[in-house]
Amino acid sequence: MDEKFAGVSEAIISGEVDTGIKEVEKLLSGDVEAQTLLHECIEPTLDMMGEQFSKMEVFLPELINAAEVVDGIRETMAPYLNVGDERAYLGTVVIATVYGDIHSIGKNMVSLMLQLEGFKVHDLGVDVNAQSVVNQVVSLKADLVCLSALMLTTKLFMSDTVEILRKHPALSNIKIMVGGGAIDEEWAAEIGADGYASDAARAAKVARKLTEGIRREQK
Numbered sequence: 335m336d337e338k339f340a341g342v343s344e345a346i347i348s349g350e351v352d353t354g355i356k357e358v359e360k361l362l363s364g365d366v367e368a369q370t371l372l373h374e375c376i377e378p379t380l381d382m383m384g385e386q387f388s389k390m391e392v393f394l395p396e397l398i399n400a401a402e403v404v405d406g407i408r409e410t411m412a413p414y415l416n417v418g419d420e421r422a423y424l425g426t427v428v429i430a431t432v433y434g435d436i437h438s439i440g441k442n443m444v445s446l447m448l449q450l451e452g453f454k455v456h457d458l459g460v461d462v463n464a465q466s467v468v469n470q471v472v473s474l475k476a477d478l479v480c481l482s483a484l485m486l487t488t489k490l491f492m493s494d495t496v497e498i499l500r501k502h503p504a505l506s507n508i509k510i511m512v513g514g515g516a517i518d519e520e521w522a523a524e525i526g527a528d529g530y531a532s533d534a535a536r537a538a539k540v541a542r543k544l545t546e547g548i549r550r551e552q553k
Contacts, residue, residue: 349399425477
């Protein structure tokens with residue numbers, strides 16, 4: 335990473351919102367473009383933190399603080415991206431634990447990592463039926479749906495949700511990622527999901543890969 339980005343990167347890692355915003359303002363008022371800052375500083379920093387989290391070298395409080403810094407930075411960068419705040423995000427995500435399942439910890443971790451990665455996340459909570467998921471995806475014009483199931487008995491509700499999403503005429507381009515203790519990669523492929531992740535750090539990377547064309551289409 336270029337040395338000129340060190341101040342922003344360090345502010346994200348240390349959770350210093352004001353410092354991060356000041357460093358970004360300084361760079362943007364100079365000769366650094368917002369997209370360059372996003373791709374060459376913010377994304378690599380979050381990738382590094384995701385790797386550290388998966389290795390238990392950083393923990394939840396550090397990630398929460400980093401997310402606050404990144405939110406502040408995005409608001410600061412929005413005017414420089416010319417098309418409003420939405421351009422500062424990689425895409426819009428709807429996330430939920432499927433009907434019949436009330437487990438939230440894994441889903442919450444994925445939600446946080448996706449926010450850190452650069453997505454606008456709408457968390458529907460737990461025990462969410464298929465039609466509620468579909469309604470929100472359509473209403474929000476989401477790019478990605480993330481579904482979690484920790485109980486074997488709720489795997490079929492996940493399958494039902496994916497099937498209804500696939501059949502909806504307005505959602506032909508939607509990407510679907512699944513995960514949770516009851517799910518494996520084979521099941522994800524069987525029910526027609528686009529991606530699977532076994533933990534929150536991997537979920538962020540899979541989400542970025544699934545939606546990598548979004549920003550190119552927005553330009």
